[in-house]
Amino acid sequence: xxxxxxxxxxxxxxxxxxxxxxxxxxxxxxxxxxxxxxxxxxxxxxxxxxxxxxxxxxxxxxxxxxxxxxxxxxxxxxxxxxxxxxxxxxxxxxxxxxxxxxxxxxxxxxxxxxxxxxxxxxxxxxxxxxxxxxxxxxxxxxxxxxxxxxxxxxxxxxxxxxxxxxxxxxxxxxxxxxxxxxxxxxxxxxxxxxxxxxxxxxxxxxxxxxxxxxxxxxxxxxxxxxxxxxxxxxxxxxxxxxxxxxxxxxxxxxxxxxxxxxxxxxxxxxxxxxxxxxxxxxxxxxxxxxxxxxxxxxxxxxxxxxxxxxxxxxxxxxxxxxxxxxxxxxxxxxxxxxxxxxxxxxxxxxxxxxxxxxxxxxxxxxxxxxxxxxxxxxxxxxxxxxxxxxxxxxxxxxxxxxxxxxxxxxxxxxxxxxxxxxxxxxxxxxxxxxxxxxxxxxxxxxxxxxxxxxxxxxxxxxxxxxxxxxxxxxxxxxxxxxxxxxxxxxxxxxxxxxxxxxxxxxxxxxxxxxxxxxxxxxxxxxxxxxxxxxxxxxxxxxxxxxxxxxxxxxxxxxxxxxxxxxxxx
RNA sequence: GCACCAGUAGCUCAGCUGGAUAGAGCACCUGAUUUCUAAUCAGGCGGUCAGAGGUUCAAAUCCUCUCUGGUGUACCA
Numbered sequence: 001x002x003x004x005x006x007x008x009x010x011x012x013x014x015x016x017x018x019x020x021x022x023x024x025x026x027x028x029x030x031x032x033x034x035x036x037x038x039x040x041x042x043x044x045x046x047x048x049x050x051x052x053x054x055x056x057x058x059x060x061x062x063x064x065x066x067x068x069x070x071x072x073x074x075x076x077x078x079x080x081x082x083x084x085x086x087x088x089x090x091x092x093x094x095x096x097x098x099x100x101x102x103x104x105x106x107x108x109x110x111x112x113x114x115x116x117x118x119x120x121x122x123x124x125x126x127x128x129x130x131x132x133x134x135x136x137x138x139x140x141x142x143x144x145x146x147x148x149x150x151x152x153x154x155x156x157x158x159x160x161x162x163x164x165x166x167x168x169x170x171x172x173x174x175x176x177x178x179x180x181x182x183x184x185x186x187x188x189x190x191x192x193x194x195x196x197x198x199x200x201x202x203x204x205x206x207x208x209x210x211x212x213x214x215x216x217x218x219x220x221x222x223x224x225x226x227x228x229x230x231x232x233x234x235x236x237x238x239x240x241x242x243x244x245x246x247x248x249x250x251x252x253x254x255x256x257x258x259x260x261x262x263x264x265x266x267x268x269x270x271x272x273x274x275x276x277x278x279x280x281x282x283x284x285x286x287x288x289x290x291x292x293x294x295x296x297x298x299x300x301x302x303x304x305x306x307x308x309x310x311x312x313x314x315x316x317x318x319x320x321x322x323x324x325x326x327x328x329x330x331x332x333x334x335x336x337x338x339x340x341x342x343x344x345x346x347x348x349x350x351x352x353x354x355x356x357x358x359x360x361x362x363x364x365x366x367x368x369x370x371x372x373x374x375x376x377x378x379x380x381x382x383x384x385x386x387x388x389x390x391x392x393x394x395x396x397x398x399x400x401x402x403x404x405x406x407x408x409x410x411x412x413x414x415x416x417x418x419x420x421x422x423x424x425x426x427x428x429x430x431x432x433x434x435x436x437x438x439x440x441x442x443x444x445x446x447x448x449x450x451x452x453x454x455x456x457x458x459x460x461x462x463x464x465x466x467x468x469x470x471x472x473x474x475x476x477x478x479x480x481x482x483x484x485x486x487x488x489x490x491x492x493x494x495x496x497x498x499x500x501x502x503x504x505x506x507x508x509x510x511x512x513x514x515x516x517x518x519x520x521x522x523x524x525x526x527x528x529x530x531x532x533x534x535x536x537x538x539x540x541x542x543x544x545x546x547x548x549x550x551x552x553x554x555x556x557x558x559x560x561x562x563x564x565x566x567x568x569x
Numbered sequence: 570g571c572a573c574c575a576g577u578a579g580c581u582c583a584g585c586u587g588g589a590u591a592g593a594g595c596a597c598c599u600g601a602u603u604u605c606u607a608a609u610c611a612g613g614c615g616g617u618c619a620g621a622g623g624u625u626c627a628a629a630u631c632c633u634c635u636c637u638g639g640u641g642u643a644c645c646a
Contacts, residue, residue: 040588040589282644298644442594510594533605
């Protein structure tokens with residue numbers, strides 16, 4: 001139910017503004033004691049040549065009574081409305097009960113959205129800085145499918161480039177020293193060793209560039225090794241994605257577009273937007289402050305930029321997307337700016353639909369870990385530690401409940417994911433072990449706990465509460481706050497999706513959970529206030545339905561963040 | 570040098586795109602438990618919204634400058 005719209009309709013007969021304008025002015029007061037909706041009268045003051053307070057008085061005095069609004073009065077320059085919870089409860093709760101997890105979902109619109117996320121480099125283990133792209137991208141994908149889009153989740157692997165030349169050199173030189181089976185961490189060790197040695201021996205870098213050139217030319221030995229490194233890496237990645245419950249629709253890779261780079265080069269040349277500089281082919285930037293975009297190296301090899309452009313052209317051919325999201329760290333902002341710039345110069349309108357969804361650094365003890373230096377914090381370790389902490393906590397609490405292994409996994413992993421997604425993307429975030437393994441307050445486990453608590457009440461209610469409920473009994477403030485919050489679910493989703501900002505949804509869920517715990521907690525202080533102790537069955541049923549609705553919204557909201565929630569914990 | 574991003578309580582962060590007395594969580598202090606799940610709830614402590622100007626009825630929010638931190642700056646990706 002769109003309460004802002006209803007309120008705007010009520011006001012529209014007495015305010016000389018278009019319905020939409022009124023609706024956009026309506027806000028939610030900072031304190032619910034002041035009302036549930038507020039219409040500020042400042043902007044009318046000039047037009048009416050009267051003080052905002054007087055205008056508010058006159059409007060509130062002339063409004064007709066609607067059952068939806070218990071009371072409308074002015075507080076200073078605001079016209080504030082108090083919603084009658086019993087009037088909205090039936091609509092909201094039956095909508096949730098009927099749709100279940102589909103509550104607030106929008107019908108399919110057939111439009112394609114491509115989300116490029118996670119996209120790790122082959123031959124390096126997944127570290128915490130990959131967590132952000134992976135989790136943010138996954139959540140954006142869930143949000144857009146909730147909004148009715150057809151989402152293509154694309155894992156665009158960094159599987160091409162000079163680094164493979166380096167690896168091949170390293171493997172040929174020191175590979176025989178590796179003991180046992182070659183794993184991703186052993187590959188990484190070779191890479192680390194190469195980095196160290198090559199800083200003193202420039203010849204190694206030349207060899208590496210040479211091997212990469214060979215790889216691009218289709219040299220059999222190079223390709224064989226490259227394929228092998230890739231296979232080993234993918235097996236490792238899949239293990240983590242499975243833990244996180246993430247799947248991809250398409251695995252792509254830069255390597256696929258290395259060949260088609262010629263198309264890009266030709267197009268740039270024929271359009272006359274490129275030029276030769278120091279032997280390399282470049283496209284000049286529009287902004288004088290930016291460097292040019294390198295399309296082809298002076299030795300004829302491809303660049304990251306040209307491969308990405310070729311990949312983008314290919315994606316549009318395949319999917320005709322309405323949105324193309326690149327979920328990649330902010331350090332690559334310039335790269336995506338140049339990518340868009342070149343594609344725009346190529347005369348392709350879809351350059352406007354491409355968006356770089358950037359995010360800040362993940363740091364550990366003030367530094368961003370580096371796989372090259374071997375100081376990275378591995379994603380697997382983080383997840384395992386958090387899960388272990390949950391297990392420890394449960395055994396120490398001496399709880400009688402038997403908590404399943406599945407639930408322990410969900411809680412441990414949920415804590416890590418929520419910790420990351422509850423903050424705005426742009427912020428750099430400091431990785432603190434104690435914080436990851438803290439499960440109190442504004443955390444994922446808090447939301448899961450709230451949800452489990454609600455489900456427990458629903459489970460114990462042994463009758464058809466939707467059938468027997470009398471929603472007009474829901475008159476308490478604590479009930480109203482929860483109801484209004486449930487009603488805002490779709491707004492939270494839309495906001496979150498439009499801004500590609502999962503933290504907005506995360507914060508919405510925290511508020512919902514807070515109101516919920518307050519509401520339910522009344523039953524702890526006074527036994528008679530417990531929902532299932534209520535002797536008036538229609539009222540008890542209405543409250544149970546409310547709790548049921550909360551559980552559904554919390555579970556669905558968490559799912560949109562990529563977090564699964566246990567039935568019991 | 571230039572460009573982009575950030576700066577709000579001791580710490581981690583919100584602040585609904587310009588509105589009411591700047592809010593949460595953690596930490597610290599006090600209280601509630603033979604739990605419809607205490608991974609909870611109630612209360613206390615804690616602020617020069619980096620600084621200075623400006624725009625207007627109204628600025629943490631918009632503009633300008635300064636300071637601090639981070640990132641990027643063509644043949645790595």
